[in-house]
Amino acid sequence: MKAKTQELINHGITYAIFTAIAIWVVFPIFWMVSSSFMSQADQHTRLPLLLPSHISLLGWDYLIYNLGLLEPLRNSIGIATISTGVVLLATVLSGYALARFSFKGKALAFNFLLLTQFVPTVANLITLFILFTRYLHIFNTWSGLIIIYSSGGMILGTLLFSGFFSGLPVNIEEAAMIDGTSRFGAFWRVILPLMKPGLITVTTFAFIGFWGEFQIASIFTDSNAAKTLPVSLIQLLTPYGTLNYAAQYAIGTVLAIPPLVLFICFQKYFNPSLTNSGYKG
Amino acid sequence: MFTKDIFISQTISITIEWVAVVMTLNYSFALVLALLMNQRRLRLKVHFRVLFLVSFAVPITAVWPIWVRILTPSGGLLNVVLAGLDLENPLHPIEWLNSYPLLTVAMVGLWSGFAFGAIALLAALQGIPADQYEAVRLDGANRFNTFRFIEWPHLMKLNVILWMLGIVAALNNFNIIYVMTGGGPGFATTTLYLYAYRELGSGDYAYTSAIATLLFAVEMVVAVFYVRYVWLRGRK
Numbered sequence: 143m144k145a146k147t148q149e150l151i152n153h154g155i156t157y158a159i160f161t162a163i164a165i166w167v168v169f170p171i172f173w174m175v176s177s178s179f180m181s182q183a184d185q186h187t188r189l190p191l192l193l194p195s196h197i198s199l200l201g202w203d204y205l206i207y208n209l210g211l212l213e214p215l216r217n218s219i220g221i222a223t224i225s226t227g228v229v230l231l232a233t234v235l236s237g238y239a240l241a242r243f244s245f246k247g248k249a250l251a252f253n254f255l256l257l258t259q260f261v262p263t264v265a266n267l268i269t270l271f272i273l274f275t276r277y278l279h280i281f282n283t284w285s286g287l288i289i290i291y292s293s294g295g296m297i298l299g300t301l302l303f304s305g306f307f308s309g310l311p312v313n314i315e316e317a318a319m320i321d322g323t324s325r326f327g328a329f330w331r332v333i334l335p336l337m338k339p340g341l342i343t344v345t346t347f348a349f350i351g352f353w354g355e356f357q358i359a360s361i362f363t364d365s366n367a368a369k370t371l372p373v374s375l376i377q378l379l380t381p382y383g384t385l386n387y388a389a390q391y392a393i394g395t396v397l398a399i400p401p402l403v404l405f406i407c408f409q410k411y412f413n414p415s416l417t418n419s420g421y422k423g
Numbered sequence: 424m425f426t427k428d429i430f431i432s433q434t435i436s437i438t439i440e441w442v443a444v445v446m447t448l449n450y451s452f453a454l455v456l457a458l459l460m461n462q463r464r465l466r467l468k469v470h471f472r473v474l475f476l477v478s479f480a481v482p483i484t485a486v487w488p489i490w491v492r493i494l495t496p497s498g499g500l501l502n503v504v505l506a507g508l509d510l511e512n513p514l515h516p517i518e519w520l521n522s523y524p525l526l527t528v529a530m531v532g533l534w535s536g537f538a539f540g541a542i543a544l545l546a547a548l549q550g551i552p553a554d555q556y557e558a559v560r561l562d563g564a565n566r567f568n569t570f571r572f573i574e575w576p577h578l579m580k581l582n583v584i585l586w587m588l589g590i591v592a593a594l595n596n597f598n599i600i601y602v603m604t605g606g607g608p609g610f611a612t613t614t615l616y617l618y619a620y621r622e623l624g625s626g627d628y629a630y631t632s633a634i635a636t637l638l639f640a641v642e643m644v645v646a647v648f649y650v651r652y653v654w655l656r657g658r659k
Contacts, residue, residue: 149464152462153462153464153465156459156462156465157467159459160459160467160468160471163456163471163475164471164474164475166534167474167475167477167478167534168474168477168478170478170486170489170490170493170534171477171478171481171486171489173489173492173493173500174486174488174489177489177492186498187498188498189498189503190492190498190499190500190503249654252654253650253654256646256649256650256653257643257646257647257650259591259646260591260642260643260645260646260649261639261642262594262595262616262619262635262638262639262642263595263597264597264616264619264620264623264631264635264638265619265632265635265636265638265639267623267631268623268628268631268632350480350482353482354482354483354484354485354598355484356484356597356598356601356602357597357598357601357620361623372482372484372485375484375485375488376484376602387488387492390488391488391489393485394485394486394487394488394489395485397481397482397484397485398481398482398485398486401480401481401482402477402480402481404480405476405477405479405480406473406480409472409473409476412476412542
């Protein structure tokens with residue numbers, strides 16, 4: 143009986159702590175959405191308002207008509223989606239190769255992939271910038287950002303998929319191949335349907351990473367032809383603060399929605415033990 | 424070139440401070456949370472797990488304006504709440520991003536990153552067989568000893584990976600520092616990474632490359648340990 147009471151108290155304290163953390167986690171996002179509907183007057187009350195005194199669409203209007211937000215939005219969606227597609231297509235195959243085939247230099251390839259995760263982006267920016275502006279002429283284009291994003295995503299994608307494939311028993315494909323299908327047939331019809339968690343994990347991580355990326359996009363774009371939303375958001379800021387707070391929060395809200403939807407739909411597949419090492423277990 | 428630069432030694436010490444603060448905050452918070460979530464018969468933990476992932480999912484490049492608003496010295500929500508609780512004098516509001524820039528930015532970083540470590544550690548804790556808990560319970564171990572002799576040794580493998588990845592992530596952190604302070608005020612939050620970026624903006628490509636190479640060299644040391652560790656673990 144005493145142990146039971148003790149457990150009840152422990153759980154009570156735990157839930158109190160959890161609730162506090164949950165408020166800390168969710169509140170900024172809630173307030174950002176709510177503030178995007180506030181008028182200029184509501185933004186500057188002496189005591190901050192949690193909800194707008196009346197719904198004002200000035201921030202959203204400013205966004206669409208004055209800033210031409212729709213172009214950066216289109217760029218963000220296009221670039222993140224295509225990059226994710228490229229990563230998915232390439233790494234599902236490279237991950238499979240790394241997990242299943244034995245070839246000369248495999249250990250080297252694997253270690254090299256692990257090492258490249260550690261290269262700081264800033265070390266690559268200059269060479270990429272010179273390459274893009276002087277030789278390839280893809281500065282300020284979708285293709286420029288897609289090339290950088292998808293090649294960056296290849297590393298994590300390959301490691302993740304190789305982890306997922308190593309977790310599948312080899313005899314699944316062997317059975318299919320004995321039944322007369324080719325290796326690719328086995329891969330396509332037997333293995334890939336079992337890869338749903340892997341496909342979802344890589345898609346979610348790649349998309350969220352590309353969607354929120356700021357540093358590369360800020361350097362490799364200079365107009366609405368390829369500028370993405372995070373760049374537009376920071377460019378609203380002037381040295382004297384921003385002119386339109388509600389517009390800032392409105393961009394933030396637009397940026398927050400897709401990652402939230404993806405994560406909430408797929409959170410049961412989220413398993414960091416695989417993400418960490420690129421190795422099973 | 425480093426010898427002629429009066430800022431580089433300051434930048435290096437800020438980098439070390441930043442890595443130490445971020446690692447301590449993020450790891451200890453994640454560990455405590457994981458231990459709390461690992462209690463048996465805790466029914467709502469699945470729902471809280473989803474909630475905790477919210478800040479991990481949303482990119483910091485989306486929510487930074489609201490953090491700036493919360494931390495505004497006069498009329499900012501945090502100071503208003505603290506003044507309401509009588510914890511600070513409303514006439515002398517705390518200037519979070521000016522007086523304690525590194526710690527404040529690290530707290531925002533904690534907000535956006537704690538869930539990853541917490542859920543990784545929770546997954547590892549759940550892998551401990553129940554009979555091990557039973558064994559120490561029969562030996563009369565208290566909560567601390569259970570942690571000391573069962574849970575901590577079991578977490579060690581993951582810890583090494585989390586620490587190494589955490590150090591490199593802190594060294595490479597750009598987004599959180601850049602959006603919150605831009606490396607300022609002055610040089611107060613300019614880590615090596617931000618410093619290289621700042622030099623890039625000033626057009627000194629050679630010096631940017633030199634700083635980036637220094638950073639790269641430090642990270643390669645961690646990376647070689649990491650690869651060796653993962654590799655040896657995979658061979659076992």
